[in-house]
Amino acid sequence: MADFEAIVVGSGCAGPIAAHELAKAGKSVLVVERGNFCGAKNMSGGRLYTHSLREVFPDFEGQAPLERRITRERISLLAHDANFTVDFTDEQLREGNAGSYSVLRAKFDPWLAGKAEDAGAEYINGIAVESLLKDGGRVCGVRAGEDEITADVVILCDGANSLLAGQAVGAPRPAPNAMAVGIKQVVELPKAVISDRILASDDEGAAWLFVGDATKGNVGGGFVYTNRESISIGLVATISELAKSETPVYQLLEDFKRHPALAPLLAGGKVVEHSGHLVAEGGYDAMPPLVGEGVLLAGESALMCINAGYTVRGMDLAIAAGMHAGRCAAAALDAGDTSADGLAGYERALRESFVLQDLRTLRGFPHFMEHATRLFKQYPEMVRDMMRELFVVDGTPVQPLRKSLPRLAKGVGYLNLAKDAWKGIRAL
Ligand SMILES: Cc1cc2nc3c(=O)[nH]c(=O)nc-3n(C[C@H](O)[C@H](O)[C@H](O)COP(=O)(O)OP(=O)(O)OC[C@H]3O[C@@H](n4cnc5c(N)ncnc54)[C@H](O)[C@@H]3O)c2cc1C
Incomplete structure (x- = not known):
């Protein structure tokens, strides 16, 4: 018999949620987190879209250490000496599932871990999982420091730099x-x-x-x-x-x-x-398999992150993936089958949820960003020069906009503008 029914590696966003769902279902679950306290090693820009957290903890707003509700969206094209900003406010940004908050992970992650512990999950902090134990090709536990700890199912939630995903599902290291x-x-x-x-x-x-x-x-x-x-x-x-x-x-x-x-x-x-x-940053096409024999990957250990330029999302994806991983692992334990087949419901659940649907929808964006080099230098400068035509009044004779604006666009090239606009629209 294994030491635990489930082991979760890592307690950032995905890990504690997976552990919470398993413990709530009555399973024995151990979380191994390398940080001396949860959140010690974690970082995000800091904006949490809360819809997936709300699904697990409907009352989170009264409990979680949230910073400010985000009600103002700004996006700027920055030249070295100028800034063109779109500034958007909307009452809908305050409401229900559309609400989002800034968070500081050093406060937020311990709160999430506390929820898992309250549900019955056990924690070991301050030790990294160095490798996975395998029985034939099947993952059956972890090696952490001196200890070998066995489990019927292991959930990897060890984040963007997962050293274990390769051992679990043969995933290659992500490309630079x-x-x-x-x-x-x-x-x-x-x-x-x-x-x-x-x-x-x-x-x-x-x-x-x-x-x-x-x-x-x-x-x-x-x-x-x-x-x-x-x-x-x-x-x-x-x-x-x-x-x-x-x-x-x-x-x-x-x-x-x-x-x-x-x-x-x-x-x-x-x-x-x-x-x-x-x-x-690689999006859907860079993701590894999500399920292996005795093992699931959730959150950024499976490279679940979307940087669409106007939004950055990893935490809401990790929370939803952790939830589905915990629930599917519990169901597989109930069925007595934690093989890859027995755990396959996890990937199906993610395909039916926003997680894989959003990653798929935006799968072209990383490729677009990588090649849209004009977006990062020439366009901010072009927009700055256009704005100067509108707003700088210094006594020199005004040029008609119908002449000056096309001249500035011509500097970048009409064809380049059309190509980049078309590619950008297709990527979104
Ligand atoms: C600069 C930056 C800005 C970002 N901005 C945003 C944002 O504004 N909004 C947003 O939603 N997302 C943002 N993200 C992405 C977001 O932070 C991640 O997608 C999210 O934290 C992933 O959650 P996770 O649980 O998968 O991994 P993590 O939160 O990284 O947690 C992984 C955990 O595993 C532990 N761990 C790792 N290896 C081991 C091991 N071998 N043994 C034991 N424990 C281990 C780590 O210590 C950590 O606690 C940003 C990321 C960065 C870097």
Whole structure:
């Protein structure tokens, strides 16, 4: 008999939810988390779309350590000396399943882990799972430090840099263009100062994404999320791009913070946290198999993440995948069959849910981003120059817009504009 019915590796977003669902179904479940406390090693930009969390914990809003409700969406095209922003507010952003919040993982992850523990899951913190135990080709436990712990089913929730996915399902290491490096700082500022600067109430805030000079024209982007008493600021760029970049990633972030569009927002703030993490960017086509003999992969261990430029989503996918993994593993345990066939309901559940449907719908976007290099330099500069034609009044004779705007577009090339627009629309 195995030591546990289920072992969950990793307690970020997917892991505690999988463990919660298993424990709630009466299964013995152990979570092994390498961080000394849950959240110690975790990072996200910080915006949680809450629909999937609500499905597991309908009352989460009264309990979870949420920062600000996001009610303001901004997306900016950044040239080195200019910023063109779309600023969107909508009452629907406040409501029900469409609600989203900024979160800080060092607070949010321990809360999620606590929910799993309350349901009956056991935790070991501070030890990494080094390898999977196998019986023939079938996963039957984990090796963590000195210990070998067996289980009928193992759920991998060990995140973007999974060293175990290869052992579990033979997945190759992701290609450098399918993974990005994220770097982030948390800058502390008084609550009212943040509210004034972002034009929001003290409970509400903004998600602000940037394309262009944030990554000095490399494929990637910047982000800002407002927390209660701090601002999360960071950027993400694919490993393949950073390898070519002349500017190291930490310098990109420092320059981004000094950009004239950002500096006033951060003025007087104190950096209280600095972190870096990998994030999956390859989308649906980069994903490994989700089910193996005795094993399931949930969240970013299966590269479930969507960066569509205007939204970044990994946490809501990981939470939903963790929920389905926990439920399907419990059903397979009840049926006494945790082979790949017995666990196949997991992939079916994900195909019927938004998780694989959204990843599939947006599967073309990573390829589009990788090749739409003009989006990161030429277009922000073209839009800046067009805006200058509209807004700069300095005594020089005004040019008719019907002549000046086409001239600026011609600089990039009408054909290039048409091609990029067509490819972008098709990718979405
Ligand atoms: C810069 C950046 C910005 C992002 N912004 C957003 C955002 O705004 N919104 C959003 O929804 N998503 C965002 N994401 C993505 C999001 O953070 C992830 O998709 C999400 O955290 C994945 O959850 P997970 O549970 O799969 O993995 P994680 O949350 O990474 O958790 C994995 C856990 O496994 C543990 N672990 C790893 N290896 C082992 C091991 N061998 N043994 C034991 N434990 C192990 C880790 O310590 C960790 O606790 C962002 C990511 C980055 C890097």
